[in-house]
């Protein structure tokens with residue numbers, strides 16, 4: 001047992017996912033990145049292994065596992081195909097985990113079995129064309145109509161799984177944040193709605209092409225044009241989004257950090273092997289001090305990130321807030337370290353590292369997203385500094 005495999009159950013999960021990834025994810029990763037194509041059927045097939053509802057309650061078809069288990073699955077997927085792992089994260093963490101901890105019994109009983117089995121694929125829509133980091137600057141609105149339904153108007157941008165194929169089929173179900181008013185102090189009130197495919201006024205604006213990386217996941221703009229949503233699809237009470245949004249963001253940041261970890265592990269493996277196989281000036285290139293610096297520094301960063309991520313996972317209770325400092329911390333550290341490790345891998349592998357066939361070029365492009373998605377590195381720096389001013393004792397705790 002170790003910090004990243006704290007129980008027999010975690011070891012078995014890791015072995016199962018690692019074997020499945022080797023057989024099913026690795027063979028398709030290169031091609032799906034190259035063609036900017038999302039492998040919908042592969043994602044759906046993860047329902048059979050209970051991975052689509054990894055943290056969802058077992059009574060609704062989920063696996064009921066913890067934050068460490070979520071971390072393991074994201075690490076293993078991302079060691080092969082970070083683009084596919086991002087699509088998984090959008091479904092399993094941004095939608096399913098959110099609904100599992102914040103939906104009411106009726107919503108969970110009706111929707112969770114479908115998203116846990118893979119019958120439905122989910123997404124989460126927070127970002128907008130004109131508002132990303134500034135979440136409360138959103139302009140999508142929801143107004144209650146006389147019959148009790150809600151009418152949503154606005155656009156959401158950069159939504160992973162927002163469309164499912166090349167013909168613009170929208171996600172089966174989307175967790176949507178919209179402005180429903182302002183409170184007595186003039187602060188924006190945000191509410192959460194579950195929008196389902198087929199609801200009038202919900203459509204895909206465009207699939208976003210030509211991304212730097214994560215090209216095996218679909219990213220889309222979603223349009224809500226007088227979109228009518230029944231009152232029963234409001235999550236919690238009006239104005240309550242911030243509470244569950246912030247809590248789910250902690251799980252999102254931990255699992256994005258886990259993706260950086262998997263990606264880093266693969267880059268290290270590739271550069272280490274290459275440094276043995278490649279010779280120059282009658283030596284293995286691993287004998288050169290400058291190559292040793294790339295490998296040695298990458299190893300230390302990888303090990304530090306591993307300990308911090310699994311340490312944070314062990315202390316995180318899904319569905320309960322209170323882990324912002326470290327969920328920001330792991331994502332900040334892992335995102336930057338992963339980009340540096342992927343860069344070192346290309347450098348060690350020279351011209352071969354620079355082309356797609358040798359994998360690290362794709363991983364290097366994918367790594368950049370980690371500094372933007374789920375919060376930019378600047379937002380993590382801002383949050384950490386703010387939290388440390390409120391709880392300076394965090395620094396000296398043991």
Ligand SMILES: Cc1cc2nc3c(=O)[nH]c(=O)nc-3n(C[C@H](O)[C@H](O)[C@H](O)COP(=O)(O)OP(=O)(O)OC[C@H]3O[C@@H](n4cnc5c(N)ncnc54)[C@H](O)[C@@H]3O)c2cc1C
Pocket residue numbers: 090094123124125126127130131132133134157158159160161211214219369372373374375376377378379382
């Ligand atoms: C491939 C991809 C997938 C995504 N998937 C999803 C998804 O599924 N759902 C979803 O809702 N969103 C998704 N996003 C959106 C992502 O979360 C946002 O891109 C991110 O939050 C940044 O927002 P922005 O792009 O609007 O940049 P902005 O917020 O406009 O930031 C621009 C720059 O200004 C800086 N900045 C902004 N405010 C501050 C500040 N106060 N202090 C210092 N610097 C600041 C930022 O750090 C950044 O460098 C995805 C994005 C990408 C690229």
